Amino acid sequence: MTGERSGGRRRFDAAVTGLGMMTPAGKGTAASWEGIRRGAGTEAVRVPELVGIAPEFVCQVPDFDPVAVVGRRRAGQFDRSSLLLLAAAMEAVADAGLDPQSWDGTRVGVVIGNGIGGAETWEAQHRRLLERGPRRVSPRLIPMLSPNMAAGYVSLEFGARGPSLVTATACASGTTAIGTARELLRSGACDVVITGGAEAPLTPSLVTGFQQMGALSGRGDDIRAASRPFDADRDGFVAAEGAAVLVLERARDARARGARIRAMVSGYGASADAYHPTAPDPECTGASLALRAALRDAGIGPGEVDHVNAHGTATRINDATEARLIRQVLGDRPLVTSVKGVTGHSLSAAGAIEAAASALTLQDSFVPPTANLESLDPEIELEVVAKEGRWTPAEVVVSNSFGFGGQNAVLLLTRA
Template identity: 85%
Template sequence: MPGRNRRRGRFEAAITGLGMMTPAGTGTAASWKGIRQGAGTEAVKVPELADIAADFVCRVPGFDPVEVLGRRRAGQFDRSSQLLLAAAIEAVADSGLDPQTWDGARVAVVIGNGIGGAQTWETQHRRLLDSGSRRVSPRLIPMLSANMAAGYVSMEFGAQGPSMVTATACASGTTAIGTARELLRSGACDVVITGGTEAPLTPSLVSGFSQMGALSKRTDDIRAASRPFDADRDGFVAAEGAAVLVLERAEDARARGAGIRAMVSGYGASADAYHPTAPDPECKGAALALRAALRDADVTAQEVDHVNAHGTATLINDATEARLIHGVLGDRPLVTSVKGVTGHSLSAAGAIEAAVSALTLAESFVPPTANLESLDPEIELEVVAKEGRWMPVEVVVSNSFGFGGQNAVLVLTRA
């Protein structure tokens, strides 16, 4: 029977498949387990970063691209594409759809990716400087280009529908999922493979974030370094990761008897038009996106049970997002940031958090915010800490914000 949140005029995109490669675990089950436990930041020291203030990052533990793709194929992809393909293979298998029998012309791909093949670029640039241009790989361009994140997924599954990459910085994964839902609504396709990926853990990029003052310098306790909403937070921990969702129109998914994790029921996007890296302290642009997502989902602020926050653990961003949530949604919804466990995987973050939001709805469990010991007294929210909460969850908001004032918000509802 339709749930109490199903509205006649609302367009619902059913999430029928999930795939996750995160610092919390390799695969959806392992990632969800780590996030549910909320034990702390899965960070590791990196010798190549020894000369900067933040010499640690979050990697996907135990990920072996050769095991997933084979040795020959794995060597053809940048780390960001390896993670993405692994997540996509898991998500499509989870959906129960068969790429051998589906109509590829009706399958679209939308992936969030802001930086592209960062590790390939840095490796090949070093080779150019050390050994000359003849030693640069002929695969450099297809391994580097950001659009290839979608291109490789399309090739993997014979998806011949619209194929694109969204690049809205740390909002990219969320923008991709919102765009994917719009393709379904328009009738341009029947299935969309969507999500986000990023593997930015190179010396130059981590150094760049460190020089900006964006990264935590808690080198003496890296497991407690990422502290969203905590009074002692001092920056984010750079991470890699990928997450993929398979979306279908709700009626199509029900007709084939698919297992539906949750519905993507609303999407809103906006720009701050304020500053290259800092959020608008008055939250005007972000509020536009949040209110647009609520309208699109046909839900009121009072109906939102949970917010999966962007929650980067930086001083300004957490405080600004807290003002946004309190100003638009009040103090009713429980709030969580999973970045206390996963670190911040940039373009992949929104997709990872959308997948977590779907699992929260499916299992009626709100995960905790790791490393939250003392809530910043200026943050007027009920942030879940220490242990997760078992509770009925019908409506979840998932926020993402990026450099350039990019704002993207999803509303997910129970299937």
């Protein structure tokens, strides 16, 4: 790796010093990573709320207890998406070894990806309005559903008085957030940024909406095998909830305080397809711009990428298009995987979950398998890891995210 960009300027490394994960693979980073590493199948469950109106199975964070996060008195004051986010953020800040009671909060920023906001709250309160009248609607409705409160609640929890932002680039939101957080460090606006993504979209109307688009798997007879990224028999994604948070610091600052550094965020690129509201550009023009920008930002050549943590939604068009992109820009050298075979697709949280998994891949020298990949689609001309993970001393990992609206975001992570 050169560590240089065009013009000879050194790349900027943001150190990942803390991780927090709340995913269908498990509560907490250790449990989530173990579930992803195992890659045994889709962590899907059937939920009564969806019987008869949408696919009856989704991926939920198992045994999640809001009271354990914020206490019994406060548990009813947050949407589920905010509770998942706060749980992940608390774990990440503790993992970083930082004390919010002693840090300078004016130098701490928050950037969170969240595209839908408090979906569960909104749907429940609308039902209450229709059934019981306006006087029964919660006065907390607006702060519980507004997407900006994803960052707002984290700022409140930790006394973070620096820039507090929410990025909404659909399924690229978490990745966009991490890239934006890195820029706050680079510019000198912050010394620490709490960043990531969260989403809890498993409501009847939203799941039905995705079903009506033809985006969801219909494999109700075998839900453990429902999410099948890159498989010849894939038929759509499994809707999921989740959250992941990374604590980022300038590499020199992290080293100076003796922090454990899990990985470096060394490059970021973003672009738009300007092609179609929901379908990817089959020529990969916009996505290629984002991937090449991330490489250029990090001063790393395409042939130096060891692993791609793919967006890999398990939809027919998206997987084929992403495979075409990877091969066009990076060739067939990198090992490729999609964690959505385990976690399902958590929309705005997905990119953050995958960035966390990418950091752990670099830390542990282990590429997890793509769950449920039985027969690689012949159109996918890549080395996709399946069945079992691979021990490999990866030095450079790319994490792709693509969202509705043709919004593309790519992170490049390197070994610490």
